[in-house]
Amino acid sequence: MTFALHPHRxxxxxxxxxxxxxxxxxxxTPAHAASRPTLDRFGALVASRTSTAxxxxxxxxxxxxxxxxxxxxxxxxxxxxxSQDFAVRRLRAAGYRVQLQPVPYTKFHVSxxxxxxxxxxxxxxxxxxxxxxxxxxRVTNAPLVAPADGPTAGCQAADFAGQDVSGAxxxxxxxxxxxxxxxxxxxxxxxxxxxxxxxxxxxQNVLRLHWFDSTPPAIPLASIxxxxxxxxxxxxxxxxxxxDLDWRGHDVSGVTHTVIAETRGGSAHHVVMFGGHxxxxxxxxxxxxxxxxxxxxxxxxxxxxPFQDRLRNRVRFVLWGAEELVDVGSDHYVAQLDAQQRADIxxxxxxxxxxxxxFVRFVMAGAxxxxxxxxAYYAARDLPxxxxxxxxxxxxxxxxxxxxxPIAGLFDGALGVKTxxxxxxxxxxxxxxxxxxxxxxxxTLAAIDRRALEQSTHGLAYAVATLAGQAAPGAR
Numbered sequence: 001m002t003f004a005l006h007p008h009r010x011x012x013x014x015x016x017x018x019x020x021x022x023x024x025x026x027x028x029t030p031a032h033a034a035s036r037p038t039l040d041r042f043g044a045l046v047a048s049r050t051s052t053a054x055x056x057x058x059x060x061x062x063x064x065x066x067x068x069x070x071x072x073x074x075x076x077x078x079x080x081x082x083s084q085d086f087a088v089r090r091l092r093a094a095g096y097r098v099q100l101q102p103v104p105y106t107k108f109h110v111s112x113x114x115x116x117x118x119x120x121x122x123x124x125x126x127x128x129x130x131x132x133x134x135x136x137x138r139v140t141n142a143p144l145v146a147p148a149d150g151p152t153a154g155c156q157a158a159d160f161a162g163q164d165v166s167g168a169x170x171x172x173x174x175x176x177x178x179x180x181x182x183x184x185x186x187x188x189x190x191x192x193x194x195x196x197x198x199x200x201x202x203x204q205n206v207l208r209l210h211w212f213d214s215t216p217p218a219i220p221l222a223s224i225x226x227x228x229x230x231x232x233x234x235x236x237x238x239x240x241x242x243x244d245l246d247w248r249g250h251d252v253s254g255v256t257h258t259v260i261a262e263t264r265g266g267s268a269h270h271v272v273m274f275g276g277h278x279x280x281x282x283x284x285x286x287x288x289x290x291x292x293x294x295x296x297x298x299x300x301x302x303x304x305x306p307f308q309d310r311l312r313n314r315v316r317f318v319l320w321g322a323e324e325l326v327d328v329g330s331d332h333y334v335a336q337l338d339a340q341q342r343a344d345i346x347x348x349x350x351x352x353x354x355x356x357x358x359f360v361r362f363v364m365a366g367a368x369x370x371x372x373x374x375x376a377y378y379a380a381r382d383l384p385x386x387x388x389x390x391x392x393x394x395x396x397x398x399x400x401x402x403x404x405x406p407i408a409g410l411f412d413g414a415l416g417v418k419t420x421x422x423x424x425x426x427x428x429x430x431x432x433x434x435x436x437x438x439x440x441x442x443x444t445l446a447a448i449d450r451r452a453l454e455q456s457t458h459g460l461a462y463a464v465a466t467l468a469g470q471a472a473p474g475a476r
Contacts, residue, residue, distance in 0.1 A: 037376045043466030049303035050461045052454040055295035066285030073280040075256050075322045087259050090298050094305040096261035103256050103321045103329045108132035112248040129208040134220035136248040144241040146171045154182040166190035169243040173197045187218035194221040197229035201432045220247050256321040258329045266314030269344050272467045273316045276351040277323030284443040293351035300461040312469035320396050330396035350397040350409035354456035355448045356435040358428040359412035362388045370408040373463035384425050414438045
């Protein structure tokens, strides 16, 4: 989901102005050590009003919704529609004007992803997740082949030296050159399909992969567990394996919705946006990804509601549709803005996976990024942060950044691996994923770190309220 972005000069200037306004809010208070800045009073008040218990209750509702609809809240499902309706009810009950923005989307619908292996006299059915845009393929009794083992396995034709790949199914782990390059090599050698594992410290996980090229892949690819890939590679060394597969999918089009709520008060020409995506992947309920952010948006909105007529800047809360289809909802939103509407947005604050079970607190920082409120809040609370660029996570901040709109954001980690140094600072398990259930069926309440949820929600509420600011008494 990530791509290279370059800040605009206009963005850098607006960020400088925002940073100055945040510093000005604390003017007139005694100087403190750099590690303990004085917090903006209004921001601290709103942060203190957010309820972790209510956020957990929000997540419990989203989990029940997923359980009623095949275990997910993905785009185009009843689970997503019910999640949308729940968010709308919560926001309207808090006194906000709510609208639904229609979002056209195209989604790859999998109708079959059956894989069966013949190992001598034994037949094994393999869990496999078909990559989107893969061409349909039915194969019977194809040989299984594997490239030479190593970090670059399958990155060049020489890795298959001495093997007849024509008509075969290739078995390989994701290598350093990337799965698109590996697929191209296999297709060039005449392979009919690829079975690929994505090695992580959670070898039992299986991740459905996305095809980013505008040209469809030449042959299909399906993901399998790394444990299965390792076992099959060992079995292949002992004797031939034959493969039957039936992989089929096609694009479907539809319309989903992004939920938008806005405060009554605050300047319409100085808007602070705060959002996260509402949808999950098809493979799980998405309680951390991204129910945790949904809960933070909702609870910040509830905490800010009593003050919404007395804000200096307007606040616009957004729950994006179709992010898991690669930022479709936020892309559509930004594309619909005219020049004045873009100029009216002071900053977009994004929340993504803010309660990962092995978390590190990543704060976006750098050119075109507003990080001062987060840095101040966490320093005042003696809580560590790690600064990262805008491309550290592929999410809904990307279309705003590309359009020259300042961004801010918080992220607690996904597929990355926690280092010993990070474990020494944050606790948790070095050498393990930040989010052990990323894009898995186990992304439930049980995989939420409630301490991270509380600290992240408070930090986000503080940042949003500080950037919004209270109007002077009597101001309209």
